[in-house]
Amino acid sequence: MGKVKVGLVQMSCTADKQANLDKAVAKVREAAAKGAQIVCLQELFTSLYFCDVEDYENFKLAEPIPGPSSEALAKIAGELGIVIIASLFEKRAQGIYHNTTAVLDADGKYIGKYRKMHIPDDPAYYEKFYFTPGDLGYKIFDTRFGRIGVLICWDQWYPEASRITALMGAEILFYPTAIGWAASQDEATNTEQYGAWQTIQRSHAVANGVHVVSVNRVGLEQNGAMKFWGGSFIANPFGTILYQASHDNEEVIVHEIDTRSTDRYRTHWPFLRDRRIDSYQPITKRYIDEEVG
Numbered sequence: 001m002g003k004v005k006v007g008l009v010q011m012s013c014t015a016d017k018q019a020n021l022d023k024a025v026a027k028v029r030e031a032a033a034k035g036a037q038i039v040c041l042q043e044l045f046t047s048l049y050f051c052d053v054e055d056y057e058n059f060k061l062a063e064p065i066p067g068p069s070s071e072a073l074a075k076i077a078g079e080l081g082i083v084i085i086a087s088l089f090e091k092r093a094q095g096i097y098h099n100t101t102a103v104l105d106a107d108g109k110y111i112g113k114y115r116k117m118h119i120p121d122d123p124a125y126y127e128k129f130y131f132t133p134g135d136l137g138y139k140i141f142d143t144r145f146g147r148i149g150v151l152i153c154w155d156q157w158y159p160e161a162s163r164i165t166a167l168m169g170a171e172i173l174f175y176p177t178a179i180g181w182a183a184s185q186d187e188a189t190n191t192e193q194y195g196a197w198q199t200i201q202r203s204h205a206v207a208n209g210v211h212v213v214s215v216n217r218v219g220l221e222q223n224g225a226m227k228f229w230g231g232s233f234i235a236n237p238f239g240t241i242l243y244q245a246s247h248d249n250e251e252v253i254v255h256e257i258d259t260r261s262t263d264r265y266r267t268h269w270p271f272l273r274d275r276r277i278d279s280y281q282p283i284t285k286r287y288i289d290e291e292v293g
Contacts, residue, residue, distance in 0.1 A: 078108020
């Protein structure tokens with residue numbers, strides 16, 4: 001893979017699906033003009049983050065993949081000669097919906113999708129109401145500019161997901177994301193939450209010796225009750241932050257990374273070499289209870 005320029009599109013959204021898509025296309029073009037070869041959009045970028053409520057009307061936002069949005073972006077990818085990572089609300093069949101990311105290659109071809117595996121259910125994040133857990137397993141995508149892995153938001157907190165995707169050969173892990181602060185929270189809580197979110201992802205970079213790219217949205221939503229915290233970032237294979245976006249502003253970031261550094265980090269810090277795969281069977285259990293008696 002070698003050197004590759006990755007583009008991150010951090011933006012705010014409105015209730016107008018077409019306007020959001022048009023804005024994303026404009027920002028993808030901006031990233032390409034800055035030299036981006038792989039551009040990642042944030043989670044569910046064609047809409048407001050609708051999972052703050054359980055409302056059957058929101059299912060109307062979903063579409064098939066391939067479908068209108070992915071096909072529009074595929075044309076842009078082919079025109080600009082770039083890879084686009086696009087997180088969308090997928091309607092798979094009547095009554096079956098997924099939180100899904102489509103990958104469009106630099107020739108404009110749709111090369112596959114990843115369906116979010118870990119589905120949260122928290123106040124203002126009622127995703128289990130909308131999304132069926134992914135059933136495609138973890139995925140990698142061979143693109144013109146290298147082999148990439150894609151995971152989505154809540155997947156960020158699970159080292160198993162990043163480990164498996166890296167073991168499959170991903171050279172960069174991308175995380176389209178939608179996460180924010182309740183407007184009523186104090187600054188200390190905000191700082192702690194963002195720190196945990198970034199730290200867990202930086203740890204995936206370290207443990208697996210790969211670059212991690214995380215792309216979040218910004219702006220006030222839910223009638224001002226939720227501030228999406230932005231802070232999109234790129235970490236190198238030892239967790240060093242190469243770029244971090246603001247918490248408040250829309251940004252189009254393009255940064256060159258060199259995936260060849262993975263070999264150096266993995267050689268000098270051989271975590272993969274020293275894995276004891278013969279001892280990991282308990283990881284498949286929900287919880288390990290002590291024997292009684």
